[in-house]
Ligand code: GDP
């Protein structure tokens with residue numbers, strides 16, 4: 378599970394700038410979920426091989442009593458609660474303010490790893506203007522420049538090392554291998570609040586043919602509910618702090634973005650649940666986009682179908698076409714979790730998405746399909762050269778990656794890439810999984 382770093386500090390110290398640098402400039406996946414809360418942004422980021430989630434917060438004013446400031450303080454507290462490490466951002470040029478002291482008082486009470494980040498420190502080396510930050514008694518101060526990038530790598534490394542020291546990482550690679558070997562499909566039911574996740578999960582777990590068995594949580598703060606259906610083993614990854622209460626499961630927490638993102642990352646297949654009566658909202662599209670960026674197999678379920686009239690059904694079709702066009706590869710199902718209608722077809726769809734994501738594509742067959750495709754429609758010349766495709770091999774699974782080797786492949790157009798994608802999808806019957814195509818030009 379990816380560690381979570383939260384950026385905390387008063388307004389204008391440079392948190393957003395730092396957030397943008399961490400999430401956007403390192404070929405990172407960005408998953409802002411705006412609209413969810415006013416002031417929190419969540420993004421995935423990577424430093425070398427180490428991946429983490431960053432939370433940006435508005436601005437923290439612990440004494441603020443009313444209105445927007447109070448709301449901001451609340452958002453920040455929630456971000457801190459969700460974080461593994463807090464990066465307390467300070468302005469190296471402005472020095473300490475009363476607000477900084479208030480925030481420090483708050484953070485000191487929490488037993489959570491915390492680093493002090495002296496931002497805007499470019500060109501200040503040796504002057505150590507930020508030495509007064511040590512007064513806060515929160516430990517080491519790291520000078521950075523969010524705007525210019527200096528010190529950012531060291532800061533992330535320090536944060537992640539701090540975390541590793543606090544809680545040794547679990548051997549997640551081993552459990553990954555186990556799950557593969559057991560043929561267990563790890564499934565995450567993802568969706569924004571109130572789309573019907575709990576209702577669906579309870580409908581499933583209440584079915585007689587589906588055997589749920591209790592097992593204590595295996596990971597730090599997520600539980601996985603193992604169950605079996607028609608001989609296929611599943612592991613339902615929790616997205617909302619599900620706890621068993623008698624015969625039903627109940628979400629003990631409110632919607633958690635971090636849990637949702639972590640569940641998507643940990644899943645083989647994401648069942649994206651939408652509230653059909655609301656159409657596709659921006660937040661739905663962001664969650665879907667995150668799943669796609671992670672390369673996850675996706676099945677889409679349009680819930681609350683029972684409550685729609687024919688006009689709403691048409692409207693829904695339109696909003697899917699405009700907002701979820703990038704999920705064309707996924708199968709879509711209309712369901713009613715409440716009335717338990719349309720649920721059965723989800724299982725074969727999930728199994729198919731899983732199988733597609735793990736499909737083995739032998740080089741000779743891939744190469745043959747490539748050559749047939751080129752014969753059918755050759756790529757256009759770009760500049761002086763015509764791209765020449767020689768052979769293809771599989772570069773990865775879950776999601777499947779096809780690597781095409783040849784010459785002058787830099788000029789292959791996006792529309793031609795899509796044409797090839799369609800051909801490979803058809804040939805290997807890939808439904809429900811993203812398919813990545815990479816071009817490798819011989820030097
Ligand atoms: P936030 O309110 O904490 O999210 O702060 P912002 O990221 O919006 O930044 C506030 C201001 O500080 C903006 O004008 C930024 O351009 C500026 N800023 C951010 N990082 C740096 C930095 O590293 N050096 C300097 N000189 N200015 C910075």
Ligand code: GDP
Nearest residue numbers: 570571572573574575576680681684713714715
């Ligand atoms: P969650 O926040 O995603 O777990 O959503 P819940 O399962 O708590 O459902 C939110 C609300 O939607 C509840 O009032 C449910 O009864 C209602 N709901 C869930 N599924 C359906 C459905 O298929 N049809 C209708 N009409 N309402 C539903």
